[in-house]
Amino acid sequence: MRLLRAGLCALLVFSVGAFGTVEVWSVSAVEIGAGALLAIWAFLAWRDPGLQVRWNRLNGPFLGLIAIALLQLLLHGTAYAFATREGVLTLAAYFIVFFLVAQAFRSRPELTMLAWFLACLCFGVSLFGIVQHFTSHGTIYWLKELNAGGDPFGPYVNRNHFAGFVELTAPVGLALMVFRGVRRDVFPLAAVLTILPVGALILSGSRGGIAAFAFQIGVLVLLARGQRAMDGSRMVPIGIVVLAALVLIAWLGAGKAIERFSEMRPGEPSLSRRGTMLVDTLHIFRDHPFLGTGLGTMVAVYPTYETAYDGHMVDHVHNDYAEGLAEMGILGGACGLLFLWLLLRDARRAFEAEQGHFSRAIHAAGIVAVAGLLFHSFLDFNLHIPANAMLFLVLAYLATREPVASRGAKGADSTRWRATMHKAEVEAM
Numbered sequence: 474m475r476l477l478r479a480g481l482c483a484l485l486v487f488s489v490g491a492f493g494t495v496e497v498w499s500v501s502a503v504e505i506g507a508g509a510l511l512a513i514w515a516f517l518a519w520r521d522p523g524l525q526v527r528w529n530r531l532n533g534p535f536l537g538l539i540a541i542a543l544l545q546l547l548l549h550g551t552a553y554a555f556a557t558r559e560g561v562l563t564l565a566a567y568f569i570v571f572f573l574v575a576q577a578f579r580s581r582p583e584l585t586m587l588a589w590f591l592a593c594l595c596f597g598v599s600l601f602g603i604v605q606h607f608t609s610h611g612t613i614y615w616l617k618e619l620n621a622g623g624d625p626f627g628p629y630v631n632r633n634h635f636a637g638f639v640e641l642t643a644p645v646g647l648a649l650m651v652f653r654g655v656r657r658d659v660f661p662l663a664a665v666l667t668i669l670p671v672g673a674l675i676l677s678g679s680r681g682g683i684a685a686f687a688f689q690i691g692v693l694v695l696l697a698r699g700q701r702a703m704d705g706s707r708m709v710p711i712g713i714v715v716l717a718a719l720v721l722i723a724w725l726g727a728g729k730a731i732e733r734f735s736e737m738r739p740g741e742p743s744l745s746r747r748g749t750m751l752v753d754t755l756h757i758f759r760d761h762p763f764l765g766t767g768l769g770t771m772v773a774v775y776p777t778y779e780t781a782y783d784g785h786m787v788d789h790v791h792n793d794y795a796e797g798l799a800e801m802g803i804l805g806g807a808c809g810l811l812f813l814w815l816l817l818r819d820a821r822r823a824f825e826a827e828q829g830h831f832s833r834a835i836h837a838a839g840i841v842a843v844a845g846l847l848f849h850s851f852l853d854f855n856l857h858i859p860a861n862a863m864l865f866l867v868l869a870y871l872a873t874r875e876p877v878a879s880r881g882a883k884g885a886d887s888t889r890w891r892a893t894m895h896k897a898e899v900e901a902m
Contacts, residue, residue: 551767602627636682654834839872
């Protein structure tokens with residue numbers, strides 16, 4: 474499995490570094506990479522017949538979304554068949570990554586490696602974003618010019634999507650500190666890996682991103698206060714990170730950060746424009762309520778319903794939920810709602826289960842990360858950015874996986890977790 478874990482991490486690094494995977498070549502590379510990793514896992518499973526397959530409950534509604542998209546193609550119920558076929562391939566790649574993460578990262582050492590990988594990825598991309606912000610002029614990697622428009626920060630074409638990346642990865646280090654999931658000697662390292670990304674998020678000036686991060690802090694505080702052994706010292710890491718991030722911004726240049734936050738960037742839709750896009754999208758859903766217009770067809774369908782044309786092409790409507798309803802209809806909405814309900818239920822049970830500090834920190838990181846991006850999805854379309862969508866699924870897995878056995882516990886935590894889940898399912902019948 475070591476090769477599989479390395480491949481998954483490499484795929485995530487590539488997806489983030491390739492402009493968030495928003496171009497045809499990078500999407501194709503991710504799809505091919507996911508297929509290759511699935512073949513590697515199948516070979517390992519063939520060599521070891523005793524290999525246990527871990528099945529996450531979220532797989533069911535996820536496969537339901539893919540089935541609905543295939544049904545749209547089969548019934549010729551899509552407004553743009555090519556886009557829907559491409560969407561099915563992308564969703565399949567997402568599912569493969571989600572499935573393989575559950576197979577590759579099971580034990581405490583493996584999850585520890587994944588947590589530090591996410592924290593280091595967050596730090597590295599954020600540091601690159603800060604350096605690029607002060608040394609480039611609207612280019613990515615100092616070479617890539619955005620001829621079609623954009624507002625880059627780091628490797629992302631849009632600063633709001635960079636903010637989404639930080640929302641997904643920064644909570645890992647923060648939760649490890651708040652819930653004492655790291656040793657005291659590595660606490661400063663976790664703090665550094667978290668402070669700089671929060672500063673980069675503020676420097677990016679993403680209004681939705683900053684609002685979502687504030688929401689995440691609230692969720693983290695609620696999770697921490699919900700613990701019986703809660704004491705005031707657990708709030709100290711949050712205060713340190715936020716205060717240090719503000720000091721970092723002041724040192725880098727508070728004036729530029731405030732200016733970037735307050736000004737409207739070229740091509741960025743205003744609040745009123747976002748409102749009209751939301752209303753127009755709901756009109757699309759009204760006219761195609763059952764199956765929707767087809768996965769990935771917003772760019773083809775929206776012009777017919779557009780009521781406030783401003784000269785810019787609309788490929789996404791800055792609201793993942795409304796766009797999902799318009800493209801996938803009531804059936805897709807039901808699958809999405811089931812996915813979110815299972816995510817909330819299993820994440821809550823996993824977090825409240827009896828477990829060690831590290832295991833609870835991992836669950837808290839996943840809950841805070843997915844909560845922040847789901848909040849941001851009311852204002853943007855981060856779930857339509859492949860790099861962020863895959864990271865969202867990785868954090869969803871961390872939020873819902875069974876507790877990790879403490880050192881020396883010999884699987885006791887996992888046994889209690891399975892017993893608790895079985896009892897809850899019996900009571901629900």
